[in-house]
Amino acid sequence: MRRAPELPDADFERWRQLLETRAGMVLDDRQRSFLQIQLAARMRELAIADYDSYYQVVCAGISGRIEWVRLLDRLTIQATRFFRHPPSFALLEAYVSEFARTTEGQGLTLWSLGCASGEEAFSMAISTAEVLARQARPLTFALTGTDISSEALRQARQGSYSLQRLAGVSASLRERYFRAQADGSFEVAAGLAERLCFARLNVLELGQAPLQGLNVIFCQNLLIYFRRWLRRDLLNQLVQRLAPGGLLVLGVGEVSNWSHPQLVPVDHPEVLAFTRQPDHPA
Template identity: 45%
Template sequence: MVETRTDPSAGSGIWSLRRLPEMDEAQFSQWRTLLEHRTGMTLTVERKSFLETNLGIRMREIGCNSYQAYYEKVVSGPEAIAEWSILVDRLTVQETRFLRDPDAFRLVSDYILTRPREALKKRPLEAWSVGCSTGEEAYTLAMLLNESMTKLELPPLFGVTGSDISKPAIEKAQRGLFSARKLITMDEELKNRYFRPAERNTVEIVESIRQRVCFTRLNVLELNHAPMHGMNIIFCQNLLIYFRRWRRREIVKRLAERLAPGGLLVLGQGELTDWQPPCLQRVPSENVLAWIRRQSDEE
């Protein structure tokens, strides 16, 4: 997309019609270090073009014509906090949809259906979608919990929390409006039960499900400050792939601490290999990477 915004500092001319110079290695290293320090996410050299593209789009929007000038704006400018918030949204929000991983969600359903009925009657089920993006995963969990409680002929005693580092993503999730393409993996019965037509060819989550889901902004580097505790289900898929191996282990340790005894932790396939998290027991499955927290805190 070509923009015709004028750079106020350039006098005249439409600088944004020109191609930005290629980012040199020092600049790439500087941006990569900043992103890892603040979010924990690591950009490989192969994703340099991804960084250039997303920085370039934002720089054109605000009339900034050098990577260094934009870096200084993000780090120490008068609107640094707001600008960083916008940029991190561009760099971290990923494409998602409802029921993205059917095998993982089936495992969640089986987990609920095999819980002791008395326990489900006494205490509400609490689920947490970590890195929830625009909310599809969190709402999917709420639908599955509702379906499972219905099958068990129990009242819908459950709640779901979705967390993400991106403020714009969280705000969109809270609205509960989605394009129809987000529902392509759902069968018609579920669509009709949990969605209603809305404005501009979108659909919205029914109120009974929206009331069960809340969203909050959270950086996974700050899990030690997270208020979530005693969770029955923690769902964290397609997030750890952006972190270094040692940091993945640290994040999983923190998540495990927030599970209730007997709670379920679900990750994405291949996101954690050759390591057994403390106090967790692997769920035997060929298609899903998941653990159960042991009833005893002994490791």
């Protein structure tokens, strides 16, 4: 494999500004090598010799917008796996159980932001389905997964995973919620998959998302890409998407010294989460 050409300082700064402006992503000097490798790989595919020429392609009208989406697929590679942070899913199950016990509603709505290739969203769905299956009265749920990467969403919609990628799923859950395929992969069972939908969303355009009145929002391992002021702005917008009593689960360490007058912190030693206070009539 040929070595990626060096990314000059001026080009690095220009690409860094473009990523922050368009996607909110903040790259520091430690990520320079990663950016250089990903840009160079795409440039080789397009037979483009220098970073400036590729920058012009990305910024050129409709064709540039298409190429921008393809580039983002390379740059938003996320390390993810099923039940990545077990305490968060234990909290989710406790919340769903309490919801089923105390509410008169007929179902829950959930949202996985930055769902990548679907592992978090399907983990949320499995946890929710497991709790609801034990309830005396019938309850259902719907879950939306969003991500900026079209390629990641394509994988999520396929709902097909290797045995290695299912390492966090117990044998009993794998038997209930996945179907073995002839090629050795496992496909999400239709009964579970039909509860989910996946859509592309740039969180900088969060205001355009039609989701409202959600019972659960997971936003983990996403905010780390953004500046502190933007993290707070996005969180304030998410609060408005929560139903009264809804649960917001964040990544531990992704935000500090943030509070909201409509939220109450969840008392949990291993999970950063909040619930929205019930609305009170004026």
